Structure formats: structure tokens, C-alpha cells
Amino acid sequence: MGAALIILAAGQGTRMNSDRPKVLHPLGGVPILWHAMAAGQALEPGQIVLVTGHGAEAVEAAARSYDAEVVCVRQEQQLGTGHAVAQAMPALAGFSGRALVLYGDTPFIRTETLQAMLASPADLVVLGFTAADPGRYGRLVVQGDRLERIVEWKDATEDERAIGLCNSGVMCADADLLAELVAGLTNDNAAGEYYLTDIAAAARARGLDARVVTCPEAETLGINTRAELAQAEAGFQARMRVEAMENGVTMQAPDTVFFSFDTVIGRDTVIGPNVVFGPRVTIESEAEIRSFCHLEGCHVSRGATVGPFARLRPGAELAEDVHVGNFVEIKNAILDEGVKVGHLTYLGDAHVGEHTNIGAGTVTCNYDGVFKHRTTIGAHAFIGSDTMLVAPVTVGAHAMTASGSVITGNVPEGALAVGRARQENKAGLAVRLFEKLKAEAARRKGKTR
Incomplete structure (x- = not known):
């Protein structure tokens, strides 16, 4: 049956200063969303679930014009990425296999990177990258080759902010496990949101294996402005x-x-x-x-x-x-x-x-x-x-x-x-016509003086 894709595309994208949903802005002549869908579709997924919110009807129409079989669910309130994934899980009820969480505004992740995530034996796989300027990215806290937790920048300590390994947001886990981990999320954080990133610590607390697959920073480029x-x-x-x-x-x-x-x-x-x-x-x-x-x-x-x-x-x-x-x-x-x-x-x-x-x-x-x-x-x-x-x-x-x-x-x-009128030549008419027009022009010029 292969993997399932969960593509998050509910955000408004306020920094775009646009009435158009962010994922529908054109990139390479098509909506940004199509690029994200293409990388996942190359995996021949068993199911694709798109989570929409702002401008849902337009986003859903664009997604279906690329893949008519995509299942669309709506996140009526934007309460965080964990909440968004929770809206998708009922659509995967009965699905047996791994689920990949992707983002509609992150167009450049390669299929080969997603394949590497699916090939990992870990229970939970997170896509990370080393940023030239880590800025406000979430940080991946690792111990050896194991992922311990993901810390959002706004909740991170100074030591955690010094970590160079950053979180792309892309994750992979068995669909049933992902549903369990998301169901246990709380919004006890600085933003009052349900962070999908909290499932890393939850997985480790259950004794599960969480690991990081890395890719070049360019693949993780998100579009916000x-x-x-x-x-x-x-x-x-x-x-x-x-x-x-x-x-x-x-x-x-x-x-x-x-x-x-x-x-x-x-x-x-x-x-x-x-x-x-x-x-x-x-x-x-x-x-x-x-x-x-x-x-x-x-x-x-x-x-x-x-x-x-x-x-x-x-x-x-x-x-x-x-x-x-x-x-x-x-x-x-x-x-x-x-x-x-x-x-x-x-x-x-x-x-x-x-x-x-x-x-x-x-x-x-x-x-x-x-x-x-x-x-x-x-x-x-x-x-x-x-x-x-x-x-x-x-x-x-x-x-x-x-x-x-x-x-x-x-x-x-x-x-x-032949579909045209027969030509007739009127001898001398052009000269007489021009003389008449010139005389009229002179008369008008004299009248205005």
C-alpha cells in the first residue's frame, strides 16, 4: 500500500500580505502546493490527505486539479501543527503503513529525501538540516544518534538555541503511532498551540526509537514572504x-x-x-x-x-x-x-x-x-x-x-x-478629395485666429 501523505496547507500566510492563500501563489507557473504534492506523489502513496483552512475551497480545488484522489479535511481553527495533523488522522483510519507529514509551503524537498526517511528503521523519523543562520528555527536535541526532543525557538534555552541542527517540520511514523502521539499533545507552551514537535519527546518517553534524517538546507526552504x-x-x-x-x-x-x-x-x-x-x-x-x-x-x-x-x-x-x-x-x-x-x-x-x-x-x-x-x-x-x-x-x-x-x-x-468586392478606380478623385480637405483645414485654421 506504500506510505500515506499528510500535507498541511491551512495557514493564511499573513506575511505575504495577500488575499490569496499562501500555498496558491505561483512558483514555476503553478501553485506552490503542487511542488510539495509532486515530491510525495513520486512515492506512489496509498493515500494523500490535505489539511486546509484559510481559503479552503480554493486550496482544495487546486489540489484536486493536480491529483483528483486527494482527500481534503479542514482545520476550522488554526491551533498549531499538532492540531492540524489530528484533523487528518480520521481520514487514515484503517490505513496500514507509514505516514509522512509534509507542508504545502515547503516546495523543494526531494523524493530521495522522503525515501530515506521511509527507509529508516526508527519508530519516529524527523527531517533535520544544518542552517547557515539558524535564526528562529526549532532545534533538534540529540543524544548520540537518537533524537531526544524538539524545542521551538521561543521555548528554547540559550544553550538549546546554540544548537545548529534545525527542525524542518517534516516527520514520518507509522500511521497508528502518529495518531496516538498526536492525541496525547497538550498546548502548554508559550504560544498556547498544539505543537507537532512535542511528539518526539512523547515517543522517547514511551521508549520508542526517534532519529533524524538530514538534508541540505535548500530543500527545507519554506515560503512565508x-x-x-x-x-x-x-x-x-x-x-x-x-x-x-x-x-x-x-x-x-x-x-x-x-x-x-x-x-x-x-x-x-x-x-x-x-x-x-x-x-x-x-x-x-x-x-x-x-x-x-x-x-x-x-x-x-x-x-x-x-x-x-x-x-x-x-x-x-x-x-x-x-x-x-x-x-x-x-x-x-x-x-x-x-x-x-x-x-x-x-x-x-x-x-x-x-x-x-x-x-x-x-x-x-x-x-x-x-x-x-x-x-x-x-x-x-x-x-x-x-x-x-x-x-x-x-x-x-x-x-x-x-x-x-x-x-x-x-x-x-x-x-x-475569392471573397472580396471588385476594385473600382475613380480617376482624379484622390487629388480632388485632398484639395477639398486641405481647403477645409485652412478655413478652420483661419477661423481660430
Whole structure:
């Protein structure tokens, strides 16, 4: 059955100075909460319990959009971390296995660290770290290789504050044991809260084995302020850039490229300067994303080129060797192999057949104010510049539209569609019109003097 996860996400995060729950602030293009869930989900847990409080409905919706099977419980009153875990325990009734307590605002703990905690033979395992500046972290009091107790900074003596080994808050124990230890907590402390940290001393008092697994301080970074959020974003982006380059991706100006939580890029792809990847982007090998592009929710196949200055929105599917040029926007559209969309074009709710050329200024007019409609363009078609394709409409294979056309009806295979008024030339009218306008301008100028 594996482990169970208890993720605490009930806090308001007052230092963020925000109406938004702290765990929903974006990090790598997705809520902070998703990062914490991802590390635990890689363990293939038997159950995930999320404890919510402030902004509970929004937090629960975000969690379920990442993992629909998460069980959400609410901590109506925020009475401490021990109280929060106590709210989760009924949801684990009957669960046989170890439970990991994680935090929704601590996004960088690695799966390997959690695996090390699960592998420990101790009855209770606490994740610790040595801080460069221990500050107000809780301290881990150890005797040899045994954890004796955890002391919150505000309750610590001067000698205890001198200890360098700090508490991350992440813990692991058998689910039944965790329930027993949490049930015995009291709020006899400076804050009047139920500290989860008190279960370490309670476990030792029962003769149980409590130990510490350590990790680098960077893994335990919690986010409580906007400055810490910016620091976390910088750290996340730095790691993603290094990982991409190690995986064979070329970046001409790495510091200007921004990744999302789940960006996937194949080897020998080239990423130009100032490219932003939103969530759910996959780029296959040997593609090129040129400078100043923004991509989200899209798939780019091998050998395709995008940009510069292009936008791919959710549902954009580019097959092999597709070219999307400058100031082109693609949304919910499939472009088959070899399609060329050079510049100044919007393709939304469309399917474009292989080796079709889309001229500059083409627009699929997909929205009627209420409903979206689809445009289908066949293979080897040629869409002339400044064509308005008023959906729903189909252009057949090997067909052509004349430049400047408004296409409101289907175009048969191999046909040329012209949808524009016939040109008329009025001899001398331009000169007469300008003379009239200049005379009127002079009259108005004299009148104002």
C-alpha cells in the first residue's frame, strides 16, 4: 500500500500580505502546493490527505486539479501543527503503513529525501538540516544518534538555541503511532498551540526509537514572504536551467529562459533568449524556440521552429517540421507536418493539413460571441495573405484563397476562393478629395485666429 501523505496547507500566510492563500501563489507557473504534492506523489502513496483552512475551497480545488484522489479535511481553527495533523488522522483510519507529514509551503524537498526517511528503521523519523543562520528555527536535541526532543525557538534555552541542527517540520511514523502521539499533545507552551514537535519527546518517553534524517538546507526552504517567494523562484529556475542543459538542450542566454514546473524539452533543441514556458509544455528533440516566445499547454514536435515573438496557447499541437513565425498565435489547433505560418496570424480552433502555407494576416474567426467554431484546412492548401476564415468553415486540400478574402463558405478541393468586392478606380478623385480637405483645414485654421 506504500506510505500515506499528510500535507498541511491551512495557514493564511499573513506575511505575504495577500488575499490569496499562501500555498496558491505561483512558483514555476503553478501553485506552490503542487511542488510539495509532486515530491510525495513520486512515492506512489496509498493515500494523500490535505489539511486546509484559510481559503479552503480554493486550496482544495487546486489540489484536486493536480491529483483528483486527494482527500481534503479542514482545520476550522488554526491551533498549531499538532492540531492540524489530528484533523487528518480520521481520514487514515484503517490505513496500514507509514505516514509522512509534509507542508504545502515547503516546495523543494526531494523524493530521495522522503525515501530515506521511509527507509529508516526508527519508530519516529524527523527531517533535520544544518542552517547557515539558524535564526528562529526549532532545534533538534540529540543524544548520540537518537533524537531526544524538539524545542521551538521561543521555548528554547540559550544553550538549546546554540544548537545548529534545525527542525524542518517534516516527520514520518507509522500511521497508528502518529495518531496516538498526536492525541496525547497538550498546548502548554508559550504560544498556547498544539505543537507537532512535542511528539518526539512523547515517543522517547514511551521508549520508542526517534532519529533524524538530514538534508541540505535548500530543500527545507519554506515560503512565508514575497521576498522568499522570489528567492524560491530564482532557485527553481536555476535548477531547471542546469537540468535542461545537462539533458542536451542548448540555451543561448540561460538566465533569460523561464521554465514551468512540468516543462519537458528533448535533446538538441535550441532555446533562444527571453523564452517563457508556462505549464504543460512538451518540446521534442531538435526543435528550435526562438527569442521572445511564450508557450503554454502545447506540444512541439521534432524539427519544428517557433518564433521569434510567437505565442502557443493551450491545445496547440505542432507536428514535425512545422514553422510558426513572428507575431503568430496558435490556440487549440493542430498543424500537421510541414505547415508554414510565417507571420502576423491567429489560428484558433483549427486543423491545418500537411504542407499547407498560411499567408500573413490570416485569422480564423472562431468566436461568434457565444460559441467557438472550428476551421479545417486540407493538405497542400495555400491561404492568401489577409484571409478571414469565418468558422465553421472547411478549405479543401490543394485549394487556395485569394489575398484579402473573407471566406464564409466551404472551399472545394483544388478550388480558388475569392471573397472580396471588385476594385473600382475613380480617376482624379484622390487629388480632388485632398484639395477639398486641405481647403477645409485652412478655413478652420483661419477661423481660430
